[in-house]
Amino acid sequence: MREPRRGAEFTVLALLLIATVCAIGFIFVYAFFSPAAMPNALLGISIGLCLICIASALAIIGKRLVPSDELEDDYPTEHPDKQAEVVEQIHAAGSMITRKRLLLGAGTAAGCALGAAALTPVLSLGPFWDTAPLDRTPWKRGVRLVDESGDPIAAGDVLKQTFYTAFPEGADPEEIGAPIVVLHLNAADLRMPDDRSGWTPRGIVAYSKICTHAGCAVALFRKPTFATVEPQEALICPCHYSTFDPFTGGTVTFGPAGRPLPQLPLQIDSAGHLRAAGNFSARVGPGWWNVREQPT
């Protein structure tokens, strides 16, 4: 007869319990934190711990609770009598497991909790979730544009044939909605959508610097020296060469990006400095936010 191994059994039970708690913890963290401030470290730790515990429990079961005696002879043929003999032998040897139902229950609980945790991100599709924080950016009407060193940008200093990176005054420049690229184009050449009239004072335009394809910084600007024979102005993302037309509201002219660069409406204040005249025309960042909308 085999000796039951209560210590190993207890360890397995404890591990499965921790795994269940971790998976439930993941669901709670995911469901109850605001989507804009998702605690990634907590999510990672909880789901990681859950997986480690389940793996350890399975390893212990395999090493300590499942009989692994080797048969002395070769494996018996398919002869029914021989088969029955083997089964009898196994039963006679007894089991190392004393609480089979409890173990099965704990295993099921851990498995279900893990499955539920894996499905939790479906919550993000709504409607239970408030997705409004994802629309929030540091830009709103009246926010001044500042350069890398925090100095306000005067409209008169924005030259043609070059590009500027700007940030919202007083906001965290690391935030995904913060960086914009500012260009001075020929006002007469602009062909903006009708609902964006007045967004481009003196031909100065601003777009989010975050590519709508994979979230790289749109760090390339090309401008023709002799426009008659050379490609026209474009904002280009260096990662996969998504190319955006700054004259037509940031529409995609080449590359994998699926939607235009979000445009920021601008105004010039009485001191001649550039200010935002509202939030972006669309959500900032990579992804396919407007999958249900008509392509532009």
Place this chain on the structure above:
Amino acid sequence: MSRARLTILAATALLALAASLVLSGVAFISPAAAQPPAGIVRPDSEPNKPTLELGSELFAANCSTCHGIAGRGITHARPGAGDLYGLGPPLRHVGARAADFYLRTGLMPLDNPHHEPSNDRVLFSGNEIRSLDRYVASLGGGPGIPDPHPRRGNISAGTQLFTEDCAGCHQEDARGGYVTGARVPPLQGYTDAEIAEAVRIGPYLMPKFSSRQISNAQLNSIIRYVQSQNHPYNRGGWGIGNIGPIPEGLVTWLIAAPLLLITCLIVGRRLKR
């Protein structure tokens, strides 16, 4: 050695050889061989010193097809000398700076105005370039040739500025790349003045940076960084042209891995059952 094992050995060795050949090609792309100047029309007697007169004669003979009489520019294509259709921007007020840059780097003259200028060869002599600089400057003022002092620059500040303003197109190691519609040249082998000129002019599709965006002091730092990339610091091993992690990975997979396999085949013995 069995026949099968010999076949494997030979195949692995061939693969390694092919890979090293491909990679050495990637790593040591040699610049196009210098070709003799051609297609330039020169006045009969050329003075030894740069003169306005020589500049105007060279301009009329070699540049005015596209840039027009007295650099007025040609905005609608029209036939010019030598079956060429002329088309080009006006050169008044661009100054000696732009003329010096385009001629000294070989971007001009261009054989077809629809082609992207490329700096494969310089067609004018130093004396001719100085004469043309003087002539273009005489067309209507404009900035002169800059005189940067990269030794006064700070290489650390230059690295940061280059990362922010230049690396998007030219890559962090100044080895060049692409934008949609054009090549971005590598920055090795340019003089300090040429780099300063390019930053201020914005040749072809490159944006131009005014002294408000990049001060002359910052420009010194940028030039110092760019020049340091002529001989970038390697942490040992095979530099393979500093072209990045993908070729380095290829070296590992296509050369090191087959070599290891061969070693295993030679050293190892098949387990007897």
